[in-house]
Amino acid sequence: MTSEDKKEHIQEFKLDPDSELRFEVESKGEKAYVTLKSGLAEIFGTELVKGKQYEFLAGAKVAVFTWKGCCLELKGKTDVTYVAKETPxxxxxxxxxxxxxxxxxxxxxxxxxxxxxxxxxxxxxxxxxxxxxxxxxxxxxxxxxxxxxxxxxxxxxxxxxxxxxxxxxxxxxxxxxxxxxxxxxxxxxxxxxxxxxxxxxxxxxxxxxxxxxxxxxxxxxxxxxxxxxxxxxxxxxxxxxxxxxxxxxxxxxxxxxxxxxxxxxxxxxxxxxxxxxxPKSGGVVERSKNSRSEARDQRIREYFYGTPKNPLYPHTFELKLSDVKIFKIGAPPLPDSCLPLGMKAEDHLTKIVPITPNAAILHHILAVSYAKKEEDDLLLSHVAGFVCVTNIDMERQTLSVLSPQPKPLPNNILLLSEFQFMDSH
The missing domain is CATH 3.40.50.300 (P-loop containing nucleotide triphosphate hydrolases)
Structure with missing residues (x-):
């Protein structure tokens, strides 16, 4: 990298009315900063405050729109930057x-x-x-x-x-x-x-x-x-x-x-x-399967750890296996010949199945349900929040979880999710 490249990259854009500045920050670890110098502008309906610097991290796809015209300063390394006159x-x-x-x-x-x-x-x-x-x-x-x-x-x-x-x-x-x-x-x-x-x-x-x-x-x-x-x-x-x-x-x-x-x-x-x-906006970007999956992991990470601007400090604690009940929804379908009379094949899709904790649920997200009794309202109860299984000790019969708040859990009825989160903190 030459010293020229290391210099803070600063661009100024004067936007006409009804146009927008679009940019993407793709490379990991890169950041871009936008400041509204004059006029009025908004990002997806949120107004920008004049003179305030806004920070965007890797993965950001941003469109700064102006109804009346404005002047913007863009600092940092962006992968795509252009002004669009045609917007919906x-x-x-x-x-x-x-x-x-x-x-x-x-x-x-x-x-x-x-x-x-x-x-x-x-x-x-x-x-x-x-x-x-x-x-x-x-x-x-x-x-x-x-x-x-x-x-x-x-x-x-x-x-x-x-x-x-x-x-x-x-x-x-x-x-x-x-x-x-x-x-x-x-x-x-x-x-x-x-x-x-x-x-x-x-x-x-x-x-x-x-x-x-x-x-x-x-x-x-x-x-x-x-x-x-x-x-x-x-x-x-x-x-x-x-x-x-x-x-x-x-x-x-x-x-x-x-x-x-x-x-x-x-x-x-x-x-x-x-x-x-x-019509869709010309600024919309198709995401690869990989970037969708990364975005999902990022959402789960933010749930436990917050964002760089607003960090959270989750708790890790042990639960006795005898103190919690873990369920999943949906059982493997039975062939029609094995079904009891009058039972429909699709009933298995909403069947509540108790789970004996084992190594297979390691790193899985569990929802903490507000359900009072598992049979009645587990399917249709809303949830208090989520924990992630970080360790299972079968000898001591304990389960360790990552949780946004300290113990005890609001309820002991937990629902298994297909999502896993590998805690890299």
């Missing part, structure tokens, strides 16, 4: 304005505000669009609910879960939305297709609780709900979308980047559901 932000803003009109009417008539489902294939910017719409809503003084049904990435909690979160202020650029008291349900797999019967049950349960939440808070009721979905849109995935639309009683569906999906939904859903086709 005006369309996104029009969607927000239409939702806002529905909220004003809902407030006037004390009705439910718009329930919006965001759908489309993988890597078209669904999560980003949800973030923009939520940020715009809270900037108007609304208190919408965010529902995340994307089990692969997990924006509200760790991957393998679905959940709901009340949004009261815009997302911060390094920490995202404030994670106060999220409602989280354990599903335990990377994709809904692994056990779609279980996924439907858990999603329907979340829909029931979300409806109750809306009724209990006037401000949130009028503000409505924004629902993020996963990129599985064909076959069983399409059936899931139809199921979500019914169980959440959706009013608006925003379809990103897939006209075929748009046309199918128009054909299959009642006419009172407004279905809108939206």
């Amino acid at each position: 932000m005006v369309i996104y803003c029009n969607c927000h304005a239409a939702l806002e009109l529905m909220r004003i009417e809902a407030e006037r008539e004390n009705k439910k505000g718009p329930i919006t489902l965001v759908v489309g294939p993988c890597d078209v910017g669904k999560s980003t669009l949800c973030q923009i719409l939520l940020n715009y809503a809270v900037r108007m003084g609304r208190r919408p609910l965010f529902v995340d049904l994307d089990v692969g990435q997990g924006q509200i909690s760790i991957p393998g879960t679905i959940g709901a979160l009340l949004i009261e202020r815009p997302a911060s650029l390094d920490e995202g939305f404030s994670q106060e008291a999220p409602l989280v349900y354990q599903y335990g797999h990377k994709t809904p297709s692994t056990n779609s019967t279980l996924f439907s049950m858990v999603a329907n349960q979340l829909a029931c609780v979300v409806k109750e939440r809306l009724e209990s808070n006037k401000k949130t009721k009028a503000s409505g709900v924004i629902i993020n979905t996963c990129g599985w849109i064909k076959g069983g995935g399409y059936k899931q979308l139809i199921n979500h639309a019914k169980s959440f009683e959706v009013d608006v569906i925003l379809v990103l980047d897939q006209e075929r999906l748009y046309n199918e939904l128009v054909r299959d859903l009642p006419s009172f559901v407004k279905i809108v086709f939206i």
Whole structure:
């Protein structure tokens, strides 16, 4: 490396109205810094404070948009940097304005505000669009609910879960939305297709609780709900979308980047559901299988250890095997000839199976369930949080876990997840 390369790389960009600066930080260990010098700018609906330096780490894919024009300074090493004049932000803003009109009417008539489902294939910017719409809503003084049904990435909690979160202020650029008291349900797999019967049950349960939440808070009721979905849109995935639309009683569906999906939904859903086709942003980047898997590991690591800006210090402690009950959901299917009379083959998908702790559950994530009794409500109870199995000592009959809070655990009923976390701290 020459001394020239080591110099801090500083670029200045003057953006015209309705344009955005896009950049990516790819290389491990690299950082980039953005400062708004003049004018107004935002990142995915969160306004930048003039003169404040914002830091972005490896893996960041950022678009700084301006409605009125601005001047930005970009420091550090980025892999891709360019200014885009063509962006779908005006369309996104029009969607927000239409939702806002529905909220004003809902407030006037004390009705439910718009329930919006965001759908489309993988890597078209669904999560980003949800973030923009939520940020715009809270900037108007609304208190919408965010529902995340994307089990692969997990924006509200760790991957393998679905959940709901009340949004009261815009997302911060390094920490995202404030994670106060999220409602989280354990599903335990990377994709809904692994056990779609279980996924439907858990999603329907979340829909029931979300409806109750809306009724209990006037401000949130009028503000409505924004629902993020996963990129599985064909076959069983399409059936899931139809199921979500019914169980959440959706009013608006925003379809990103897939006209075929748009046309199918128009054909299959009642006419009172407004279905809108939206182009994806040119800044959306397709992620490899590897980078998705890394992002999942990162989400789990952040759950236990926090972020560089906001570190957390988890606890490790031992539990007696006799003090906890561990279950998994779903048993291997039996052939029809072995089934008791009247039992359906798919019942095995939601069967609660007790697990005798053994080496196979090492490094697995366990959800701490709020269930009172395993038989009744284990499937449909939300969870208090997660621990990771770090050691099993069969001789001493103990289990060591990594936990975000000290012992005791809030409950002794634990649910096994397919996700593993190798603690490298």
